[in-house]
Amino acid sequence: MALASLGASSATAQGVDTTCTLALTKTDPATVNVAYPDEAAIYWVGAYQGVPGTRLRITGRYPHARYFSFNVYDNAVRPIDAIADVEIQPDAGSMNPFVDGASRTAENRDYTAFIDFGPIPEQRAPNTIYTGTGQTGPNFSGTFILRTYIPDKGLDETGGVGLPTITLESTAVDGGRPSDSACKGLAKPPVPGVAQALADGAFPFQPKGLDAPGQPTPKWIKFRNLVQVYNRVVTDNPFFDSATEPLETAEQAGGNGGFLSNIHNSYVYAMLNRSYGEVSITRMKVPSTPDTRGGVATMPTAPLRYLSMCTNEIASQRFYACATDDQTTVGADGFAEYVVSTKASRPAWATSDCGFTWLPFGSATENVLVLRHMLPSAAFPEAIQRAEIGKEVATMGDYFPATRYLKDGEQPACRATRQSTGPSLGLPPSTKPGRCTSRRSFTIRLNRRFRSATVTVAGKRVKTRRGKRLRAKIVLKGLPKGTYRVRIVGRDRKGRKITTVRTYRTCVKQAASSKRGSKGARA
Template identity: 40%
Template sequence: MRTLSLKQLGVAIACLGLAACMGNTDAGGGTSPAVSPSGNASSPSPSLASTLSAQQAPAGLGCGWQTASDPDRTNIAFPDTSAKYWVASVLLTPGNRLRIDGRYPDARYFSFNVYDPALRPTDALADVEISPKNGRSNPFSTPNGRPGGAYTAYLNYGQSPTQNVSVPRAPNTLYGGNVALGPGGSPNFGLVTLIYRIYVSHSGDYFSGGVPLPQLTLESADGKNTIATLPNCEEPLLPTFGGLAPKQGLNNALVSADYPDQLPTFFPIGTYPPKSAKFFSLPDTVLGIGREQTGVVPPTPDVAPLNGGGGFLSNIHNAYTSTTFNRRYGNIVLVRAKAPTFRGARGVGFNQEQMRYWSICGNEFATQRFTQCAADYQTAIDANGYFTAVVSDLADRPANATAANGFTWLAWGAYPDMVVIYRHMLANPAFKQSIQNQPFGGDLKAGMGEYYPEAAYCDKATFEQSNNPAEVFALCSKYQFDHLKPGS
């Protein structure tokens, strides 16, 4: 083992100690994959933690990735069930950087995002932006490229190109960025949250993409000195204590619950008539709720943090619309739009898709939990190329709300309100109707055109009058204006 300076030793001990108990999460569904500490992209130099293996880290204590998403325990921050998230709290200072040694997963997408203390992403690195080692191909940018090739990426201290386009981006590098405090902000340093995401794994465990977790190594800013290589684990510390905690089935119980009709719908989320809005930031979302519930229109200047920045541990590569509903207006709700093409869809060439991935998820606002999601490949598309998502309790589900008829049904869950989140990921620049291309303060419906998610309340009798999704949506739209009254 190489000799460490006192400064390096102190940093390493602090990092390993804090890594065992810190971590935020933007959770998704599923169970954590089994991974092996072997087979990483490179063999790091010997260091303080390099002798620790997954088997020598009881309950996941001290692992480089401290938290993994889980539908029962960490279902927060409006997750997506087709994704897996791993979270690390990384010590980032002007004198060090994080080296990330990994392998390309066999999956639809993977990325790294880094966040400020307000859980806003400051920078990100998408799979297509990560060059391989040893002359191998990147399967996310090269047709017929094979997964499993090695790459090395870096998390550097300092301002990010995402926040300032004049900052040059080093190859395979993302940046801690600045925290929006005062003019120009201040550097994001100390324990910084890093999230590794995989969407739609094609091989191995459903979420792992058939490769080990990336190896995290703290090193000096110039890369000449290794501070600590953080061990990988088969299961991180949180939320399962290294896989020791039993499954509880909480999410399944909530999804199958039928909200009692006699209970008051006191939570002030949900609008009549329902309409979709693009997510820009947490302050903008809160102001939007206030506008809809009170009728008061406060000034919304086109300045940060209202017009961007994200929040809820959002992904820079995603853009979102949200449509809010409340049971006081109806127990069946619909969201309908023309479906974009996606990578891997039948008849769509590589890099010719309108976006890499899209999905529809039903969520509860206060707890930020998902109930159910449908990814693009899981969503029924009708003869006109539209999807129609139907959300209700199982007891209220219309008999004709089936995939065979072109409907995608999602459970409402044990909540009075419902937030339907529509995601667009890595949109093709030529696809002008993507959510990503819609500006702050613009007309979202006009900008997205037929891809805009229209919404309606309905009742079972009206819904069951037709099996055609376009006709059903028209009937429900008429029903809500003929029979529903604001404040009823």
């Protein structure tokens, strides 16, 4: 390519359109599912060669989505620089819909960004990321990635705006904003079903020795780099455990990030092994996140932009499945509990109705569980980004996950869950004055089939009373607005086990009372 000729005329001043490579390199769970990706993210990958006197111009429209960004990487797939949606200044006459409180439906939403092949200067140019400053010295080539997370419901993977136009141009002449690329709407055909088949399947269980990845009590640690992961895969087990700490010096020499990690995310991970249990449960507190999937009109303010929990295969790095923040069931206490097992071993109680979020273990005997935090605000000091490796719990507190394997036959009680105000279930309990607390207290009568029964509310046992039918008093007084589940486990006259779950909501507007003549009350 004769790059020196760029700028020789008005036509060539606008450079060479390279957008089509993005469409062809879009990741797909069936064909390009590596580097521990997130199921909710769509990735478009391009390559760059740092030729002096050239740069990449990116012109596009802000997508209707939870998040988008550009990251640049070196040849060791470590991140060098990045720019997030909220950091990209809009073109004249346009607005950035990712700013807190901004309109997400604005029609004028154009932006222009640049990938500069030089080193990072003391004073950055607006909307520009740089590839020339590597983690260990000058950098001259690598890849860049466009990410989009959770497009609004009903829109395509680009968030309804098509791909941005990527133009290789000369830095000597500013050719201005080019016309949209002919490949703007090009999409690589998907290959559906492969990831789901791997998630649902399971190879025959083969007990592993003490040198297999994982511990009887899984250990969570903040992700640092590739060297750290390789060290933990080899030594995070009862046999080599004593070697983990001595090898940490090598981890520190491996730089920051890897596996094409996103600069705007931080991660903690733990290795699981079916040798220690077929079912594991992970508990942690969940911060609130902006609810955008349904297409809200303005950008909500939240302490964290995005959260997900994923199960990944260690060897191939592919994801089996991920639960995003708005797919996570959150208890009335603000905690989430993730249950991981093979599909065949999935407990009957591992459902959102019972207060749990289930994820498939996958087909291997061991896997890795990955938790992501994205773009925390100053109002969230417990974010992974602010934690020190090896001392994560000191910073994260209850937001740091804890995992254990369930004993054979163990059946946790169903949990009271928080009511969602939309697709996102990650909303913290309100402490603002004037918000509703429940006044509900009532008696339930059990089906005549029950000869004996145990009744629990949010995991706490409730006394049952006998009569013509078994009865139990349910007290929801003082609880915040939410959905609460009552679990009934009993036996019929033939000794057969019966299990039922009833759901009750608090702070729901009641029908008008004819006696009081009121407009309705909230209970």
